[in-house]
Amino acid sequence: MTMSHSIEIQHLSVGYDEGRFKALLDISLTVPDGTACAVIGPSGCGKSTLLRVIAGLQKPTKGTVLIGGERVNPKKQKIGFVPQNYGLLPWRTVEENILLGCRIRREVEEDTMERMQLMMGQLGIRGLGDRYPKELSGGQQQRVSLARSFLLRTDVLLMDEPFSALDAITREDMQEVFLELWQKHAVTTMLVTHYVEEALYLGQKIVLMSSYPGRIYKILDNPLFGSSEKRRQPEFFAMGQTIRDLIKEMGKSA
């Protein structure tokens, strides 16, 4: 079953107040199958709204979103959504939280438990299965959330500021953990962030969005994606500076 799960966004607009306030204006973007795209922009640029529309949580005013060539339908496609606060259910144990996605899709199979144990081992959360989320650190909660997404082998993965709540050092660790898992599964991913370095490290494509109304300012191809060596190199910082300058320029022109 090698279906393509690209994300195609065509002339997407979202308005509030009967279209008077535009949250998103004429967004067109393609994320090819098995690639990662980072969306970066100031607060209020509608990047979270964009993610919600792709997830089928919110209806667009205009335009379409296709996943694998079909209109978004949460019943059909498997859309993994990781909200800012990791989306763990406080009343479920770690194991129950990891299995949530599989449970919803009724895909708890013979090897699911085994795969879960394996994944918990890879993520360094083995032995925490019976704990509740509030007993875990932020980084551990994030790991549980990642385990949930990757266990269900979703068609696409949408992440809203996934690492923002973590302290700087944990954040870098988690980005590496995420990347390692991601490279194994190669699931089409869109992640929203306001950290330039995060976008550079985790996005093969970087989308710059401007605010009021939210629209795409620039799409960059990122040769520095996924390389932890390059992360310490001057070219990484140079590219980061370029993006910062672009964001500043975008702020002035708006």
Place this chain on the structure above:
Amino acid sequence: MKYSIFLSYLAGAAAIFVLWWILSAMVALPMIPSPVAVFVKLVDIFAKSIAVHAGFSLWRIAAGLFAAILVGFPLGMVMGYFPKADRYLAPLVYLTYPVPKIALLPIFMLMAGVGETSKIIMIFLIIVFQVVIAVRDGIHAIPEETYFPLYSLGASFRQVFQEVLWPASLPKFITAVRVAMATAISVLFFTETFGTQYGMGYFIMDAWLRVNYLEMYAGIVCLSFIGLLLFGIIDLVEHFACRWMQKG
């Protein structure tokens, strides 16, 4: 840990007992009998007469509580989850909630008779409002993002209920029942002084009229134990149903 909690409650009971005993010794009148005499009396007459009254009282509370949960939980759920339902129902709930239900007792006795029905309706009304509001607020307090990972996978309403709505509203629901229970027992006492020959309320007031203070006190102690028993059951339910609330 649990053992020490048990011990501290036992010590509390002993302290109350001793205070009562000192008071009775100081006053030295029949209207405050010694607790020893009261407990002896209670043991003596429990099986003979009090048990059946206690049974009636428990049945009325259970029936009222059951009806209140049956109506209140789904109603609170609907109001919490569907904003439209809340917009239409909230004014109704808020306008009727402050009406002292006990003041409606004469009306219910006129309509439903002085028998069981009006008593159960009374208990029902006391508890149902608390349940509706607690469940609704419990659901309102769920952050929007909690639903997203479920919605994005196309979860059915049944699944959303099972994974989010039910567990999220449970602690507030149980607290509401606990708070309402104390009022319900007082109201029960009051309603049992009318139109019945059974129930703890009847038993206590009857003993009072017969100037049998020992029996009256035995009845009060028994009614208190019923309250304690109900609280204990609620705590037990909470302990097992809301495990995630305990740790940390």
